[in-house]
Amino acid sequence: MTAAKDRGRDRGGATICLLAVGLLFVAGGLFGAGVGAARVARQQARVAADFGALAGAGRALQGETVACDRAREIVASNRARLVWCRLDGLDVLVTTEVTVDPLPGLTRVATVTARAGPLRG
Numbered sequence: 001m002t003a004a005k006d007r008g009r010d011r012g013g014a015t016i017c018l019l020a021v022g023l024l025f026v027a028g029g030l031f032g033a034g035v036g037a038a039r040v041a042r043q044q045a046r047v048a049a050d051f052g053a054l055a056g057a058g059r060a061l062q063g064e065t066v067a068c069d070r071a072r073e074i075v076a077s078n079r080a081r082l083v084w085c086r087l088d089g090l091d092v093l094v095t096t097e098v099t100v101d102p103l104p105g106l107t108r109v110a111t112v113t114a115r116a117g118p119l120r121g
Contacts, residue, residue, distance in 0.1 A: 030103060037102035041110040045098040048080035049114035056085065056092035057116040067092050083111065091117030 056071035068085035071094050075082045084095040095113040102108065 034102035034106065037100050038108050038110065041098045041100035041108065042112070044078065045080055045096050045110040045112040046114070048075045048078035048098070049094050049096040049112045050116070051075070051078060052080075052082065052085075052096060053092050053094040053114040053116035056087075056094060057090070057118070060087060060090045060092055060117065063087070084113075088115075089117070091115055 052071035052075040055074040056067040059067040059070045064085075064087035067087055068082075071085050071092060072082045075094065075096050080096040080098045082094065083097050084093075086093045093113065093115050095111065097109050097111040099107060099109050
């Protein structure tokens, strides 16, 4: 008889605790996915800016328009957007950005600037 009474007192406390722990794991996983996506976007923007600046520097003697057009092509092929490009002597400065949506309703933009030009003594 006491066993039947003990079963009647069980109100599902362990189930609630298990659901709470599961929710914490899901929230942690979503946070980790968001951070990971932001880091990947930052790295993608960095690579696009570096390659764009190098490509532009290879055309620096032909003028700013030609250098920045080449940088734009390389940045676009790396799935980024050229925000700004400028020729400073023989150095090319390129700013790129990559937009990422790590979670629905959450948009982040990674912006990176790179500089490339000839070696100086």
